[in-house]
Amino acid sequence: MSSPLKVRIRSVLKSAGCLQNGLEVIGDDADLHAAGLTSHATVSLMLALEEAFDIEFPDRLLRRRTFSSIDAIAEALGEIGVRDEAT
Amino acid sequence: MSPWLAAARAVGAEIAARHADDVDVRARFPGEALAALKDRKLLGILVPESAGGPGAGIADVVSVCHELGQHCASTAMIYAMHQIQTACIVQHAGQDPWLRTFLKRLAEDQLLLASATSEAGVGGDVRSSICALTERRGRFSLVKQAPVISYGEESDAILVTARRTPQSPASDQVIVVVPRAGVEFQPQETWNTLGMRGTCSKGHRLTVEGEMAQVIPVPYADVSSQTMLPVSHLVWSALWLGIASDALGRARAFVRAEVKTSSGESPPGGGRLAGAAIELQTMKSNLITCLRAYEAAIGSADRLSAISFAVAMNNLKLASSQSVVKIVGEAMLICGLAGYRIDSRFSVGRHLRDAHSAAVMVNNDRIIANNATLALALRDDRELLA
């Protein structure tokens, strides 16, 4: 079972329309870039996450690796104080 | 001066400069200069000591490009493109035995590397591929419609980008090192351009085969953002600076000659010369700043893939490619008709045509569009000396 945080990340990914093919088949640890997340889409995803979680990513997290998987995004969000709970 | 720069100066002044006009007029490969660069072992300088090379740094390559740019821009561009490919292998080969052995050979035999990143159908968007690797029993094959491959037929190996598998999305790419024996070139387009004519950047249908071990073991996305992009923008900017310096040098010589014959009155071109020197200084400062930023980040994947770093390196390319055209244009105005003529020693016609390739070599509009996206994620830079 995916954590509530990861479920929310998934729904942001879905509504931001960052990936062309089926988000359903992508695991939490799967490489999003290999799944087609372009650098352009990475920036859109970053903005969508900031909006959804009402946060701002600090400069040190603005790199490709931060957005490389659902797990990595969850970890980054955890680092800036987003709690893993259902809303 | 490093021994490499001294060697480059000798090759540039004695050989590349001598043939530069002929290379340009006939749009032919600068074979004499490239043979001399090989002789003096300048092709393998980036290869680390652990692989049998001298282990020069990117600053050494940047200086060589700047030097060569002052003598023959096509020679400088060929050298620059070769070193971009070498840097990608040096930085990302890891412990892959095939690639390590290849680097050894590069240093020993002074192999010349070419590149096929552009592809018909995706324009200059090198971060998308249509072609894909097809793997079978540890070997791959690949067909690519490459609209521009500089000096492909003169090269000893070529680095080709493609989708990882036929099922992969366009952005999931790898880059593979293919020695000449594994490549079949079918020439499709000639290279008859305004400038950079000696790069012989013809279009080809490439049919490529090899072992999977030839694939660089990290995604091309990382090779591109951490090495190919910053190194390209650094070496290109260095040689464009070389073109600009040489043009301005001609303008200075022209103004000096005027002063001598006009009994000391200040010559009409003097003010313009002083103005162009500001632009040249800015161009140089920007290059050095970005070179230092790259040197500080090298080895840290995190720093190299930071958005602010990517934007800075793109800005370098955008600014340098515009400055070179501006400075050479000023040099022409300073020399007047003597600069406009193609048969005078003050001619900057070749410089001007070569300079205009800078904005189309990965189109500036495309880079600005990329930066427009990245800019949304940038944070303010509050501290001056941070």
Ligand SMILES: Cc1cc2nc3c(=O)[nH]c(=O)nc-3n(C[C@H](O)[C@H](O)[C@H](O)COP(=O)(O)OP(=O)(O)OC[C@H]3O[C@@H](n4cnc5c(N)ncnc54)[C@H](O)[C@@H]3O)c2cc1C
């Ligand atoms: C001297 C030289 C040597 C080269 N050598 C090589 C080589 O060895 N190997 C190799 O692979 N390639 C090489 N190239 C090709 C280079 O890497 C680019 O792919 C090529 O210059 C882009 O060509 P293009 O203008 O047709 O394509 P595009 O970049 O597609 O540009 C075409 C037009 O579309 C516009 N445009 C396209 N996309 C956008 C966008 N997103 N936003 C705004 N405007 C856009 C541009 O403004 C331009 O007017 C070389 C190019 C030069 C000039």
